[in-house]
Amino acid sequence: xxxxxxxxxxxxxxxxxxxxxxxxxxxxxxxxxxxxxxxxxxxxxxxxxxxxxxxxxxxxxxxxxxxxxxxxxxxxxxxxxxxxxxxxxxxxxxxxxxxxxxxxxxxxxxxxxxxxxxxxxxxxxxxxxxxxxxxxxxxxxxxxxxxxxxxxxxxxxxxxxxxxxxxxxxxxxxxxxxxxxxxxxxxxxxxxxxxxxxxxxxxxxxxxx
Numbered sequence: 001x002x003x004x005x006x007x008x009x010x011x012x013x014x015x016x017x018x019x020x021x022x023x024x025x026x027x028x029x030x031x032x033x034x035x036x037x038x039x040x041x042x043x044x045x046x047x048x049x050x051x052x053x054x055x056x057x058x059x060x061x062x063x064x065x066x067x068x069x070x071x072x073x074x075x076x077x078x079x080x081x082x083x084x085x086x087x088x089x090x091x092x093x094x095x096x097x098x099x100x101x102x103x104x105x106x107x108x109x110x111x112x113x114x115x116x117x118x119x120x121x122x123x124x125x126x127x128x129x130x131x132x133x134x135x136x137x138x139x140x141x142x143x144x145x146x147x148x149x150x151x152x153x154x155x156x157x158x159x160x161x162x163x164x165x166x167x168x169x170x171x172x173x174x175x176x177x178x179x180x181x182x183x184x185x186x187x188x189x190x191x192x193x194x195x196x197x198x199x200x201x202x203x204x205x206x207x208x209x
Contacts, residue, residue, distance in 0.1 A: 001206070006180065007040035011053075024067040028075065031060035035082060036178035042085065043182060043209050051086040058082040058093060065096075073102060073113040080116055081184060084191045094120035103130055108140040115148050119192050128152035143169065147189050151198060160200040163189055170207045183207040 014033035020026055038054035041047075058079040065075055076097035083090035094117035103114035103126075111133055118127035131152060134145035147162035163186060170183035186208065193199040202208065 001043075001181075003040045003044035004046075007037050007044060007046075007049075007053075010034070010036035010040060010178065010180075014056075022063075024064045027060050027064035028068075031057050031064060031075075031078065032178050034060055035078060036180045038082065038085070039180045039182045039184060045209070051088070054082040054086040055088065058086075062093070062096065065100075071105070071107055071110060073097075073105065073107065073110045076100065076102065077109070077113045077116060080113075080120055081188045084120070084188050085184070090120045094118075108134055108137055112140065112144075112148075115152075116188075119148065119151060124152040124154075124196075141166070141169070144185060151189065151192055151196065154196060154198060156198050156200070159193065159198055163193075163200060164202065167202060167205055167207070171205060181207050 010033050014030055014037060017026060017030050017033065022030070034053050034057035038050045038057055041050035041053060061075045061079040061082070065072070068075060076093055079093040080090045080097065083093055097113045097117040102110050102117060105111050105114065111130055115127050115131040115134065118124075118130060128149055131145060131148040134140050135142065135149065137145070143162045143165040147159055147166060150159035150162055166189070167183055167186050170181075170186065173181070176182070183205065186202070190199050190202075
């Protein structure tokens with residue numbers, strides 16, 4: 001995988017779309033392209049450049065929220081992830097998700113946004129309670145639900161098992177946003193885990209930097 005070429009292609013897509021009159025859908029497309037550039041640069045070991053594109057991605061996801069269809073929870077989720085991977089404070093994006101009602105959402109993806117936001121803000125008790133509602137659902141990955149709850153509960157052993165299961169699922173996937181095969185969920189969970197002194201050492205993987 002030539003990550004530098006992947007990054008250049010994503011940047012070209014971003015710059016080509018930036019010249020248009022932008023509605024919420026086109027802003028999301030720009031955010032996706034910036035996200036792809038950031039991840040590709042991260043995989044290429046160009047962390048400073050990656051952070052710039054990830055921040056840009058988060059900004060575009062936030063701009064796309066106005067006029068977005070109901071339950072567009074992927075946008076605040078992606079913004080929080082992008083800022084965490086850039087090494088930034090994601091608290092503002094977390095508050096955006098909660099203010100929009102993520103913690104009270106009927107959909108699992110909404111409650112995922114809420115749980116992630118609570119973890120970002122350090123409300124581990126609230127995250128554990130909300131994250132527990134994602135367990136045993138047919139339409140939400142069990143290992144992700146487990147990892148969220150175990151992070152919130154400071155359960156290092158079970159978190160380690162869950163994050164390894166998530167990594168394995170990414171290694172087996174063939175469908176990725178913008179065709180960028182990176183285990184972004186693992187990277188984000190490890191960022192949140194590091195803040196709690198719970199990060200684990202993972203085996204080398206083609207979907208990790």
